[in-house]
Amino acid sequence: MSELVSLYDVIFGTRAIKGTEDGSLRVSYDLRNKEEPVDITRVACAVEDESVKSYCFDKFGRFGIATVETKEKAKLFLASYHNILLSNIDPSEAVEYEESLSDVHDTSEWHYFGWMADELPDFEACYENWKVENGMKGKTAPPMKTPAAQSHFWKLTGKLLKTVIGEDAYNTVLKGDYTKAVSALQNHKNKEFRYSDNEKKALRENLKKIVTNAPLSEM
Numbered sequence: 236m237s238e239l240v241s242l243y244d245v246i247f248g249t250r251a252i253k254g255t256e257d258g259s260l261r262v263s264y265d266l267r268n269k270e271e272p273v274d275i276t277r278v279a280c281a282v283e284d285e286s287v288k289s290y291c292f293d294k295f296g297r298f299g300i301a302t303v304e305t306k307e308k309a310k311l312f313l314a315s316y317h318n319i320l321l322s323n324i325d326p327s328e329a330v331e332y333e334e335s336l337s338d339v340h341d342t343s344e345w346h347y348f349g350w351m352a353d354e355l356p357d358f359e360a361c362y363e364n365w366k367v368e369n370g371m372k373g374k375t376a377p378p379m380k381t382p383a384a385q386s387h388f389w390k391l392t393g394k395l396l397k398t399v400i401g402e403d404a405y406n407t408v409l410k411g412d413y414t415k416a417v418s419a420l421q422n423h424k425n426k427e428f429r430y431s432d433n434e435k436k437a438l439r440e441n442l443k444k445i446v447t448n449a450p451l452s453e454m
Contacts, residue, residue, distance in 0.1 A: 237351050237352040237353040237354075238351075238352050239290060239298075239349050239350070239351060239352070240349050240350050240351070240352050240355055241345060241346045241347065241348060241349035242278065242309060242312065242313070242344075242345050242346075242348050242349055243345040243346050244349065245272070245273045245278055245349070245350075245358070246272060246273065246275065246278060246313075246316070247272055248270045248271055248272035248273075249270075250270055273358045274358075275313050275316065275317050275320075276362060277358035277359060277361060277362045278313060278358060279310060279313050279314075280358070280361040280362045280364070280365040281350075281356045281358050281361040282306050282309050282310055282313070283306070283310070283361075283365070284356065284361045284364065284365075287350070287356040287361065288300060288350070288354060289301040289306065289309075289348065289349065289350055290348070290349065290350065290351060291305050291309075291347055291348040291349075292347040293305075301348060305348060308344065308348075309344070309348045312344055312345060321379065392445050393445055393446065396442070396445055396446075399419070399420065400415070400416045400419035400420060401419060403415065404416045404418075404419045405446070408442050408443070408446050409446050411443075413438070413439045413442055413443075416442055417435055417438060417439070420438070
């Protein structure tokens with residue numbers, strides 16, 4: 236049987252090559268040279284196409300043909316990533332998110348659903364079929380416009396943040412140092428409270444978003 240080409244593989248252009256077996260049920264894999272990533276619109280159409288056979292591992296590690304429920308979950312993962320792409324995050328954050336998805340232990344849903352390597356669908360044909368079925372044959376989609384950030388919202392949020400953590404901590408966030416801000420927020424909530432590493436990571440991202448959209452000079 237050929238190898239599974241996962242959602243992650245087609246979206247980010249990666250492919251795995253079989254490594255060595257360690258004597259257990261697990262087999263190690265290494266990534267080979269990247270292939271051309273497939274656009275989310277095309278991948279979503281392939282997931283929906285009833286004529287395309289997709290596969291997955293279930294929560295017990297059993298491998299089989301993907302069910303309707305599993306396909307719906309796969310579409311939710313794609314939709315979530317698409318929303319991130321539309322959120323105007325800077326390139327470094329996009330790369331960081333892609334790297335986080337590469338961890339199969341934390342994001343198994345991206346790696347346990349896909350297609351067999353020797354049965355890969357024609358993603359472009361799936362998209363064209365979708366256009367025909369939805370009255371869009373021969374038409375080209377206009378570019379999606381992302382709404383601009385609401386300046387009044389970010390300005391107010393920035394003022395609230397400055398009030399809670401103090402001007403000194405706020406200024407250090409502007410310089411990319413989040414230590415004082417995280418400490419201030421922890422103490423504000425409870426002096427015994429401590430954020431986990433994942434919570435601190437999310438907090439730093441949110442702090443960066445606030446001060447980027449509501450700079451101190453405008454407050």
